[in-house]
Amino acid sequence: MTKIDHVAIKSSNISRDTQWYSQEFGLEVTYQDETWALLESSTCFLALVTPGQHPAHVSFLMEGEPPHDALKHRDGTFSKYGNDLSGNIVEYLWRNDSVK
Amino acid sequence: MTKIDHVAIKSSNISRDTQWYSQEFGLEVTYQDETWALLESSTCFLALVTPGQHPAHVSFLMEGEPPHDALKHRDGTFSKYGNDLSGNIVEYLWRNDSVK
Numbered sequence: 184m185t186k187i188d189h190v191a192i193k194s195s196n197i198s199r200d201t202q203w204y205s206q207e208f209g210l211e212v213t214y215q216d217e218t219w220a221l222l223e224s225s226t227c228f229l230a231l232v233t234p235g236q237h238p239a240h241v242s243f244l245m246e247g248e249p250p251h252d253a254l255k256h257r258d259g260t261f262s263k264y265g266n267d268l269s270g271n272i273v274e275y276l277w278r279n280d281s282v283k
Numbered sequence: 284m285t286k287i288d289h290v291a292i293k294s295s296n297i298s299r300d301t302q303w304y305s306q307e308f309g310l311e312v313t314y315q316d317e318t319w320a321l322l323e324s325s326t327c328f329l330a331l332v333t334p335g336q337h338p339a340h341v342s343f344l345m346e347g348e349p350p351h352d353a354l355k356h357r358d359g360t361f362s363k364y365g366n367d368l369s370g371n372i373v374e375y376l377w378r379n380d381s382v383k
Contacts, residue, residue, distance in 0.1 A: 185308040187324040190290040190341060194369045203368050208285040208343050224287040226327040229341065231369075241290060241329065243308050268303050269294045269331075 188244040188276050189221065189228035191237060200231050240264065242274035249277040288344040288376050289321065289328035291337060300331050340364065342374035349377040 194200040201220040204210050210222035210229060218236040222229045232239060242262075249261035253275075256262065261277040294300040301320040304310050310322035310329060318336040322329045332339060342362075349361035353375075356362065361377040 184311065184323070184325045186326045187290070187329060188326070190287070190327075192341060192367075192369075192371045194371075196369070200367060200369055207367075207373075211284065223284070224327075224343075225284045226286045226288070227290075227324075229287060241292060243324075267292075267300060267307075269292075269296070269300055271292045273307075 185246075186244040187227045188242045188274075188278075189230045191219075191230035191232045191240050191242065191274075193234050193239050194220075194231035195234075197231055197233060204229060204231070238264070238272045240272035240274050242276045245275050245277050247277075253277065285346075286344040287327045288342040288374075288378075289330045291319075291330035291332045291340050291342065291374075293334050293339050294320075294331035295334075297331055297333060304329060304331070338364070338372045340372035340374050342376045345375050345377050347377075353377065 197215065197217060197220050201212055201215050204222055205212055210224050212220065213223050214221040218233045220231045253261040253263050259279045263275045265273050267273055297317060297320050301312055301315050304322055305312055310324050312320065313323050314321040318333045320331045353361040353363050359379045363375045365373050367373055
């Protein structure tokens with residue numbers, strides 16, 4: 184069964200909202216800069232994203248090799264974006280340790 | 284550390300989108316009617332919700348007793364809705380087995 188890796192929601196102030204989610208729900212801050220943040224819960228991650236920098240989306244961790252047209256990120260992950268049939272953005276994500 | 288229980292995203296056709304997420308990502312359908320659906324991944328759940336019936340939100344599984352003003356749902360869970368500082372809707376959720 185595929186894992187939901189993270190859900191990304193919009194934030195108008197990454198620093199402020201990172202602190203709020205950390206305090207309100209005890210999430211641990213995995214990464215934070217001015218354009219986005221990643222917070223860890225014991226199930227999936229919560230990402231905070233700045234409108235115009237990254238889209239709000241739900242990210243699914245895929246198995247196997249990423250396709251050749253997948254985008255390689257600086258942290259070594261690969262991803263592709265798509266849309267579901269209601270127009271929500273979904274991310275297909277391949278992490279280092281899931282790439283054979 | 285708090286668990287993200289589920290993420291709920293909008294759907295203009297619950298039946299069609301439930302089938303799509305099930306086929307595209309191998310999620311298992313836990314519940315489905317005409318107004319919403321719940322699909323299981325190996326981390327958090329994905330909920331599909333009809334605009335006007337339920338808001339899109341991220342749901343956090345809380346520990347301890349639900350507050351007295353929490354809403355009791357037919358399945359025995361309790362919840363409250365709130366907003367983060369960027370206007371996203373968050374749900375505080377208490378499940379039967381997490382209520383002491």
